[in-house]
Amino acid sequence: AQSVAQPEDQVNVAEGNPLTVKCTYSVSGNPYLFWYVQYPNRGLQFLLKYITGDNLVKGSYGFEAEFNKSQTSFHLKKPSALVSDSALYFCAVRAPIGGYNKLIFGAGTRLAVHP
């Protein structure tokens, strides 16, 4: 079955420290992977995506993600966290389901960056 898992409900990190938000996926065929961020009372904002090529994808606001095919993972990373990065982060995979091309989201991980 096509699915996305975000194993951590919440990640806590001190400002200035590196952060990682984990995502694993299960999909038949080539994975097309996305990260979105959601601030309070806002819609989802696109951060980055992996389609093919370099396993390290760079995105908005200094975020990057590493695609690992053998571990079926697509973890989101940032070298130095900011308090303003505190938000809800969603991993998603584009997959064919029932003959349709759907975007399947994980349950989300809340990132809290402390001063």
Add this chain to the structure above:
Amino acid sequence: EAGVAQSPRYKIIEKRQSVAFWCNPISGHATLYWYQQILGQGPKLLIQFQNNGVVDDSQLPKDRFSAERLKGVDSTLKIQPAKLEDSAVYLCASSLANSRYQETQYFGPGTRLLVL
């Protein structure tokens, strides 16, 4: 470039009442999506339009939910009658096309619905 617009931003209704949400996608985007995001969960697709035609409505509760995209631009999602479990954020998204897996979807701010 203007983003996806949605209105209203918030709506409170009583169960069994009806409600409608409006979405205006990014100019030139052929594909429009409506998602339901229940608190603590990721968004789930309700319906997808390609221009003014429905591509996928397999997850839409058709006994109470309906949607249309007349003229292939704006879209309206309606719930009639509403149930308590419909309380959620309704997100509209658009993309240039759906035919390619790598196409990015861009989301509006959402409408937060509370059914009492």
